Amino acid sequence: PAYGADALRFTFAALASTGRDIKLDTGRIEGYRNFCNKIWNAARYVLMQCEGRDTGLDGGVMSPSLADRWIVSRLQQVSAEVREHIEQYRFDLMAKALHEFTWHEYCDWYLELSKAVLYDEAAGEAEKRAARHTLVQVLEALLRLLHPVIPFLTEEIWQEVAPLAGVRGETIMLQPYPECDENRIDREAIAEIAWVRDFITGVRRIRSEMDIPPGRALPVLLQNWNDSDRRRYDDNARFIDGLARIESLRWLAPDEEAPESATALVGEMKILIPMSGLIDKAAELARLDKEIGRLEKSLEGLEKRLANENFTSRAPAEVVEGVRRQVEEQQHALAQLRAQQEKIRNL
Known part of the structure; x- marks a missing residue:
């Protein structure tokens, strides 16, 4: 079957680990053909949103959203990472960094987050102008990052995107x-989006594992929250409500008892989706068993590291302390999940 030169080139780069023979697998080539298709579809969305519209080239006021600041920050970090891998001839790591940023951050998250601004009738023109500006500027830079490995597709798309980004050539x-x-790296925006993504992913994971239709809006209760959680939600409700499909949201008081619910964690905060009319008890217990098993395995590995005298005596103090913090966090999360498991068993 024909996969295209770009997909083949990217496959060779991804497999170019040092000291190994390449076993060419057409399944890998097919996967990277899908990656090329992903880039093409992302470009179509950007062109659809930006062609014939104000992308900020004429100096209009722009008010970047949190998502805009985040993706620009990540672009800077990935640019540095890719350059470092190229200088070290680690084309496999270069391909990995490009693939993860393009697919899992720009396409899967930023394009979806941009819709919350561009499709919001209440959003101001300065916000929409900033979103369109960010869409084309990041895509144009991303095409240049990808070009040495994917030359044909990137050239084709760049010819249409460059004028919208104000680039001549x-x-x-x-x-x-x-x-x-x-x-241009906004570390606060990176941390904030990480929280937003964890929230949305938590709701989506419960929805998927409970086999709730994607289009069905869900009631959400929040427990064990703090002021930072509440501020973050209030600041980013339009992103969260749209992508997580939230019908209603209520902040539980510290002493308020919650109904039996499916649970996800965002830091210390619990996302609860009441099970009444939604949950399959056996499926929820299976989900919790799987999550508890994953945490137990991770915790076992961390505890073995701390029990290894070579690690604790030779590793930098901050690294050892970081592992100890991870152990404490995972022990706490495990206790919460076991308590939830017991509540569901008693239904």
């Missing part, structure tokens, strides 16, 4: 390779 081949600008 005959070909992407003569454009400078992206560099990291430390001044």
Whole structure:
């Protein structure tokens, strides 16, 4: 079957680990053909949103959203990472970094988050202009990052995207390779989006494991929350409510007893989805068994590291302390999940 030169080139880069023979697998080539299709579809969405519209090239006021600040920050970090891998001839790690950022951050998250702004009738023009500006600027830079490995597809898309990004030139081949600008890294935005993603992923995981239809909006209760959790939700409700499909949300008081619910954790905070009319008891117990098993295995590995005198005596103190913190966090999470498991068993 024909997969295309770009997919084949990316496959060779991804398999180019040092000191190994390459066993060419057409399944891998097919997977990277799907990756190329993902880039093409992302470009179609960006062009649909930005062609013939204001992308901020004329100096209009822009008000970047949290999602805009996050993806620009991640672009800087990935640009630095990719450059480092190229300099060290680790083309496999370069391909991995590009694949993860393109698919799992730009396409899966940023494009979806941008819809919360672009499709919101209440959003101001400055916000929408900033979203369109970020869409094209990040895509244009991403095409340049990908170009040495995926030359044909990126050239084709760049010819249409470059004018919208205010970039002039005959070909992407003569454009400078992206560099990291430390001044554009917003670490607060990175941490904030990590919280938003954990919240949305928690609700989606419960929905998937309980076999709840994707289009069905869910009531959500929040327990064991703090002021930071509440501020983060209030600041990002339009992202969370839309992507997690939330029908209603209630913050439980510290002494308020919650109904029997499916549970996900965001840090110390519990996301509860009441099980009445929604849950299959056996399926929820199976889900908790799986999550508890995963945590137990992870915890066992961490405890073995701490029990290893070579690790505790030779590793930097901050690394050892970081492992101890992970142990405490996972022990706490395990206790919460076991308590939830017992509540469901008693239904």
